[in-house]
Amino acid sequence: MAERCPSMTERFIGSSAGLMTVHRKKHFDSGTIREEEVVAWLSKQPPTSDDGKPPQAGLRLVCKSQTKIMWCYLDGSILKGIKKVLGLPENHAYLLAPKPGACGIYSATDGQPVFIYHRLDNHRTVSIVFRYDTLSNITTGYVLHGKRVSVGDIIGAIEAQFPSFGHPLLLPTIVVELVAASLFSGLVQIHNELANVEGKTGFSTWANAPDSEMTEGYHQLARQLGSLNCHFAFVNNTVRSMLFMAAFTLKQLELMGEYHASPERYRQVESLGNSRRLKQRVELVESHLRQLETFDAIRDRMQAQQNVLFNLISQQDNSLNIEIAAASKRDSSSMKVIAILTTLFLPATFLSTLFAMPLFDWTAPRISEVTGSYFWLYWAIVAPLTLLVMGFVGAYIWYQSRRNEQADRRARGNAKEKTV
CATH class of the missing domain: 1.10.287 (Helix Hairpins)
Structure with a gap:
């Protein structure tokens, strides 16, 4: 059975540090992708340099859009093929949960780590499932994204950063950074719309009098506040999820040495992947997410405006009742x-x-x-x-x-x- 898929991408670092020997992308915007193509793409041998040496680091991904909420995102045969490539046992449904918002790590049949980041049920989050081969230093997996974070943003960041950060956990770091930027943009939008409502009602620290020429009624403003409440709930939930994702990534950065066979090999990979700088990036974005939690005061402001609007609507209804009584x-x-x-x-x-x-x-x-x-x-x-x-x-x-x-x-x- 065919399954629609936007693109597949791969990137490798050659024998000389910072030299990009391979960078390929394949798009399926107007077609379909089948199990055979996915398996062949993820399991093919990495390229070699002109002198026949394998790459020092590599990343190979299948990227797909997942726009329907709580909907199974891949065909069963494709899931079976992906599990086979990643080395997951077939008798466990590791990949079947659509959007539970969980992070975890499993050991493949050959002992290699498989990282699983499942997204939440909103369009800002991203699912990542990838296998890290500690022997070849190559990461293989797939990405499922919503409407707010596009595959172009993810692949563009990988193209720019992978030569300097040839690390398997670069991918979740990029995703957390992109989602954090999207969350901040969403919170700014909510703040601006809420400030507009406060200006029209005249109840805020910077609005001293209500707008005398309102083009919207109080009922319309109440509906707008209800929509903002729903939007803020999704954003706030995503902030907490990204904090969990960042904490899990930091923990795995600390444990990365346990996945390698020898300390010498780990030090070599750590130097190539800039683990220390990558950890600093994750810590910084985690701090940014915690600062976004302080925007929780928006909830109190929205509740205050909701109460104000209900009082204004009640006063408006009372005035109307008085007019009706006078007419009677x-x-x-x-x-x-x-x-x-x-x-x-x-x-x-x-x-x-x-x-x-x-x-x-x-x-x-x-x-x-x-x-x-x-x-x-x-x-x-x-x-x-x-x-x-x-x-x-x-x-x-x-x-x-x-x-x-x-x-x-x-x-x-x-x-x-x-x-x-």
């Missing part, structure tokens, strides 16, 4: 006017309907005779009855408003007593 009060006043008008005309309508009084005679020959003789009786009854009804309604409204005022005063008094 205006509608209620309009309904009162309608009710008063209805009450005003109710007595007259009632009497006209009840008695069917003929107030006008439209068949009269003269206009002066149109009004009936009992028209005055209508007004004599309607006017007092209307005043009586309106007085009763007005008294009821006054009484009800007094009761409401007393209830409001009691409620305010109870609230003050509870706060005290």
Whole structure:
């Protein structure tokens, strides 16, 4: 079965220190790579110099992108071939865990060390699995990278540094340095976006007043803070993982002498690989990662802004509720006017309907005779009855408003007593 793979690369140092005798890369950007190709690439004999001498140090890698979270990254047949080349027993699933974020070392069937750095479930980390042949001083393995650290960055650093650091642990050192730089960039981005939110809310050490012309609502800022929280969680988790990776690399630098057959051979390899300077690099990047841990204060700032936004949203909702209440009060006043008008005309309508009084005679020959003789009786009854009804309604409204005022005063008094 075919498996997509970006590239394979190798680099060797010749018999003269610093002389690069071989540097080859093979890309598969538009094709596929098969088990036979992987096995042949990783297990082929190293090149020799013009005088037939083997290289003093070498590095041969298969590099592949692993973009899907917690997804098995290689075909089973290719994994089987890689384990065979690395010298791992076939009855152990050393390479099957997709992204557990573990570091370890195994002894191959011939006793050579196999270093395993498994990546976490985020795109900044990198998996490295490689075998170090202490007899030939050649490192062989593969690299799985995410979106944030590209294979071009890794291979470019190897091309520039391997002639000066022909050490098997150069590869994890480069990876930790690249990931640390990516982490710092991510933390700066989070800080800048958080400062932008603080400027809009007006609650920070450098923002004294909120932005008067906000183009985003508080709900949008709250969603932005939620996204920043998730981003920061991934970054913070990766910082701790890289610290573990750096500590493991430092430990293996100290133990490297135990993997060689003789102290003389170890001193020769140590001189070629610049072990002391490589250790200083790892210690420096470890210190850098520990400094990145101090960015944990961003979490408190985000939580403070989250609380501020929730309070502002609550105040905004309260203002909206007050506006709705005022609108309801205006509608209620309009309904009162309608009710008063209805009450005003109710007595007259009632009497006209009840008695069917003929107030006008439209068949009269003269206009002066149109009004009936009992028209005055209508007004004599309607006017007092209307005043009586309106007085009763007005008294009821006054009484009800007094009761409401007393209830409001009691409620305010109870609230003050509870706060005290």
